[in-house]
Amino acid sequence: MRTLDRKLARDLWRLKGQVLAIALVIAGGVMTLILAVTSLEALSGARERFYASHHFAEVFAEVKRAPLGLAERLAEIEGVNLLEPGVRAPMRLSLPGFRDPIRGLALSLPDGRQPLLNRLHLVAGGLPEAGRDDQAVISDAFAEAHGLMPGDRLEAILDGRRATLRVAGIALSPEFLYQVAPTDLMPDYRRYAVLWMNRRALASAFGMEGAFNHLALTLQAGASREDVIDALDLALARYGGTGAWGRDEQPSHRFIEEELRQQRLQAIVVPAIFLSVSAFLLHVVMGRLIQTQRVQVAVLKAFGYRDTELARHFALLAGAIVLLGWALGVALGAWAASALAELYRAYFRFPEMPFRVPAWALALSLAVVAAAAGLGAWRTVWREAARPPAEAMRPPAPQRFRRSWLERTLPTGLLGHEGRIVLRHLGRHPAKAGLSVAGIALSAGLLMIGAYQLDAVETMIDRQYRQVLRMDMELTFREPTPRRAEGELAHLPGVLAVEGWRRVAVTLQHGHREERVGLLGMASPPRLRQVLDAGGEPRRLPEAGLMVTRWLAESLDARVGDTLEVQVMEGKRQRLALTLSALVDEPLGVGAYLARRDLNALLAEGDAINGAWLLVDDARRQALLDALWKRPGVAAIGLLDEAEQGIRDYLDETLLAFALIFLAIASSIAFGVVYNNARIAFAERARELATLRVLGYGRAEVARILLGEIVLLTLLALPPGWAIGIAFSHLLNRAFSSDLYRLPLVLTPHAFGFAAAGVLAASLLVALMVIRRLGRLDLVASLKGVER
Structure with missing residues (x-):
């Protein structure tokens, strides 16, 4: 084995603690990329294979009732490949x-x-x-x-x-x-x-003998879907057609596509954040780690080793650490992705969902971390290699004494000798202190992301099911029913309050943009179903005009005061022009709202409802369900507590699972950063600390100097760390909002406290490890400038 190779093996063993800490930083960044990309490809591939093998339709349409003979004529529409009517x-x-x-x-x-x-x-x-x-x-x-x-x-x-x-x-x-x-x-x-x-x-x-009320069809290659949909709508209008729609609006496909969209964003945004942080920290740590070996570099040069040989040696040191962290990140990412694939299979019911780690993700993650480590090591190696060996073998000359800017700025009289030494050292090395603070701040920011997601999910569910939806049951009728049905429902056992509603399918259009939604007509003022503003306060329905969710308004590029074209997709299929009077902020779904009396007046159908919300006495709930079961006019009964539990279960197993994974990754990165900062600071100041011990300072006093620096850097990093966490949270909030749900941007004291507690806990753990190492400090070797 060559001499430098033996040195490499010894260095890796001697620095095993720091090597593992740096590897954790690398693994955290790599794991996020592997997890996000592998999950995305598994879900996307399973969907496409299942769609193709089971001939999933591309266009759908519904009608009240149409003769089967019409389907044969519709199959001749230009662009239609296969058409199948059904009931x-x-x-x-x-x-x-x-x-x-x-x-x-x-x-x-x-x-x-x-x-x-x-x-x-x-x-x-x-x-x-x-x-x-x-x-x-x-x-x-x-x-x-x-x-x-x-x-x-x-x-x-x-x-x-x-x-x-x-x-x-x-x-x-x-x-x-x-x-x-x-x-x-x-x-x-x-x-x-x-x-x-x-x-x-x-x-x-x-x-429905001899008739159909549903169509599914596929398109010929190159056919215009919009033209086919327009032709279907025209032909089906007289039969009670509610408007054809493409696969992108089919509920199951739409949800899976939204999940894929978020996975694509997640595969870009989250790994970009974590890999960027990891790369920056790795660059700084590798540079400082190699700088502690300046004497070894000088000795090797004195023995005739060329700069290129030294560069190769330290490149291998950096490469070994990178490969360890990268392999750990790939293994953890693949393990987490396989577990997530099983979760997706349970939710989306794919018969199979094989997963594999794409080669390009492996190459990209390795290239990013290798480049970061290489740059950090390369810059320091060439700087130290440029020094004459005789100069480099001597310990660094003490800096000229003067009061640092921190000592001149802060009241240091109460700090004692140890406190002044800490401030003086930081003031004389602002670049190193700044990089340490930046590293810890980035770690705190990553911790804050996980805490934000946990708080945001709880706030979203609480707002939807405590403030917006105040009923216990939602009934859907088979057909629109006169409002007097409210009185009949009120006399059923266990009913405390009833509020009827009217919902119709509509297409909202503003300019060239349009969206299919349900237009909900509610009592004014509503009692069991609120609409909220951006501050979470209930809003009254406008006296005239339409109220829509903010997300829907942004999709339509519409503002308050604009006129929206409203195409009713059922009944008489009226085309209306309504003013957008107000916006509401709701965390789940999108919708449009109107006073029920106004909606019924526009539909010219009398005072009708096609559903009702019920407030129920829990003690008599089962008796009420039994009574509702006997009423054939009730098509569906929705239980709000079960709906809430379904939302919680889904978010717990998907969004919160990701949040906890990222929280664990952020915690490992935080520990790795704080540990490396402390170990490198210890190595850089070993001679100074040994000198203080020789001058009579006790072990506890010397420990207070080093630990005071660790704690001070951690405390200084908290405010910028919180600011970084706010920025990261805002970025994730915007990136992952969708028409299905929108996490509120809530930054609670819990999130700030969690980030602070995370880095402080890491600092405390590292402090205990440093104290233990300080007790084994070799004073003679440290005074001679020998690295240990």
């Missing part, structure tokens, strides 16, 4: 031993065979037999939630009539990878089901 309708289910209401969607299958589009992936059992009216295929998520198997029986209410169905099979569908009920944001697999029946059976149950 689908809302229904309700009941299961033995489960008393909560179960709502669902029934879809038709060609009798005894797979559909052309949106084919089923059978997990168990098979399709309903041709000619059987009592068989159904149920969704895998619902079956798993209730432990159902082929052969089990279900009680269903189809168009107000009870029917007993036998489970023929359990399946996945590209339409319902993310199985969520209409108007819901999160899936509730126990209370929302999707099932498929033979077309003849379903059409008979809902009076």
